């Protein structure tokens with residue numbers, strides 16, 4: 029007996045371990061820090077986020093912070109990534125530490141997936157209401173169907189207070205104000221566990237009498253068909269009739285309690301309104317570009333033609349959310365994440381204004397540790413070794429023009 | 443003591459040993475079913491069961507009963523043929539629900555802070571009791587597959603309606619209409635589950651107008667009948683003792 033007991037105990041323990049670990053292992057992805065692991069070309073040639081602003085760096089529970097800016101959908105979208113025909117403006121946060129109170133593209137609320145056009149620029153805004161205290165990295169993010177998540181820059185926001193104070197009230201079209209955070213919980217627990225109780229009662233009825241060994245012996249002795257008594261059958265009829273009746277009654281009482289309900293809402297949203305950006309009056313040709321591995325710097329020769337009527341200077345090269353600025357020309361207003369900002373990372377052979385009508389060839393280098401930290405240098409190991417990014421030109425009045433570039437890249441290892 | 447001697451010396455001892463075994467086997471069986479069934483259901487029913495904004499009148503109603511009837515069919519095949527045990531489907535569902543509630547409460551809510559009214563599991567108990575009762579009353583797997591499988595599929599939506607109806611109230615929010623469940627899905631950010639992954643209200647049942655839930659339930663019930671047969675034979679095969687050589 030003892031050895032059997034030991035064996036069964038061991039088996040039970042193993043089963044318990046398997047079950048508990050399998051039941052426990054699944055948690056919806058809470059982390060939002062995949063940005064560095066994403067292929068460099070994906071970050072350089074898909075969605076470019078710019079003019080970003082995180083309205084606050086610290087909020088109390090129930091307060092709202094707004095992340096706003098623009099994103100440019102790159103014309104040279106890589107062949108290997110699905111086009112953004114079905115895309116969802118998401119936000120990269122570790123689980124629902126904020127709730128997404130609203131999100132807009134071009135002023136239109138976008139709770140569902142949208143279609144984006146290559147080459148267009150859109151403005152966007154995401155309103156987040158603080159829910160759970162802590163320091164959270166908040167990223168802009170676009171999910172593209174069959175393309176995966178495209179993560180933009182992230183910034184830390186601190187939430188203070190206590191989650192127990194969080195409320196999420198809305199008013200239904202039936203005129204009732206409810207708190208989504210807790211609405212319906214009573215019904216969920218009551219009906220779920222009422223039925224679980226009935227299920228246990230069904231098992232308990234049968235498990236009152238011997239369960240396994242004697243029944244196995246009886247079945248093997250050919251007595252199977254006499255093992256269900258008349259009482260058993262009556263109880264079974266009670267259970268089946270009771271189950272059907274109770275289901276019908278509860279369905280009826282629910283319909284009385286909630287006469288107005290609607291189906292789950294879904295569907296693709298088209299016709300997102302892009303920003304009306306005039307054709308740039310600057311044209312740029314990338315004559316050549318190389319990445320110097322030891323110097324962590326990218327060097328390119330650009331031929332720039334100014335077709336406008338004001339002198340222009342190159343102030344910024346923005347790629348994969350890293351901003352290389354020429355401090356003589358441009359500076360950040362102060363809210364951009366420091367690790368993605370190379371305030372003095374852009375140097376030019378000649379950064380004097382390019383006069384209207386002038387064409388000038390300059391060599392430009394963009395260098396910063398960010399090439400390594402953000403694994404952009406991995407670009408040189410891509411099958412399609414190209415780089416891409418946005419150049420920002422500043423005219424005399426301080427207006428900016430954005431020009432996308434997309435060209436092959438030759439690495440230099442010495 | 444030699445192997446030929448009995449481990450027990452009296453009838454009372456035999457009865458108590460048998461009872462101890464009952465509890466141990468029941469405990470083991472419960473957790474083995476839980477482990478296998480829970481993983482199976484996560485992989486096949488997955489998001490439809492995780493999130494309230496996936497619990498729609500078309501695909502949720504169709505998919506969940508079909509992928510859930512598997513283990514109950516297999517467990518019934520073994521327990522009824524070998525032991526005449528009447529609760530094969532119910533023990534499977536209780537195991538599944540035990541695993542799911544632990545997972546949802548401790549991981550989805552406790553660890554990741556999704557509200558429970560967004561991540562509760564669906565209720566399968568009425569379907570399971572129905573399946574068990576048909577087997578006891580008919581003593582026929584064919585009848586259980588056909589009548590039981592139909593009941594299994596048809597009971598699913600009404601059995602869950604008291605739980606999900608409050609979440610289907612209409613809300614106007616920033617100029618668009620949502621159900622409360624849609625709004626939960628929008629508010630409580632799932633970084634890894636973008637909206638387009640959601641498979642709801644898709645399909646070609648538009649001609650039925652607004653009464654698609656019964657049509658979906660009937661379709662689901664028919665397929666459940668077929669799946670019941672298939673998994674019945676899986677169960678019989680898996681419950682064979684040929685693997686164990688007698689010593």
Ligand SMILES: [Cu+2]
Pocket residue numbers: 060061165166167182
């Ligand atoms: Cu981050």
